[in-house]
Amino acid sequence: MATQTLRCWAGQHGELSDSPGDVLDAALFTVVNSASRLYRLCDLGSTVFHDWGGVHTDFHEFFASTRSGSL
Template sequence: MTELDLVGPTFVNFRDHVFPEGSTHGFRWVDLKSFRFRRGSQDAELLAAVIAHEQFRDGYAGGGVDPDGTRHGPYWLRSVSPDGYQPVSCTVATQTLRDWARQHGELPDSLSDALDTALFTVVDSAGRLYRLRDLGSTCFHDWGGVHIDFHEFIAIDDERQLLTLLVAADD
């Protein structure tokens, strides 16, 4: 199996930015986990490797990574497979993420800049992008419906040999 080496996480919390009076953006955030991979790795191997990695065992509801965990986002870990990911264009990924970020109104410049630097740079530099499709409520774990929005993408950048797991959600 292809091995992935964690480079580091990046976290953008909407609460760290000042919004105009009366504007509400809820408890939303973007979590990026980047991994180095060896040149020549096939996409199916990379998707399987990220799913098998302990950093993938994260319910994204404040508890963080659980190395022995059985949850990923809203789903039971056993429900997530490489087949659950569908190729998506940069245009579609960018539009989905921008629409999600702006769904409650315009963003402060500081947050727009943070998203451009941390999120959209990764999306733009990816040679290939995959989106986790909606696996359905039958795959939800015991508290899996807690997220209002949950968007997950995997960005593969062959030039930099970097795979990034991107999650944009709320809690």
């Protein structure tokens, strides 16, 4: 579910070129796919937005952990 959510978000404005797609595969999806546990954090509301938090229409936050600790 997380991989599908993140891929849809990343490609929402069109297919990614090789470079950004490769970076997502290496940095993000490697962590997501190797996690022992993956939690999707709930919407904390607009009061905790970063200054740029409202720039994107979608925001997804996950916490990945392994048996030895967080990734």
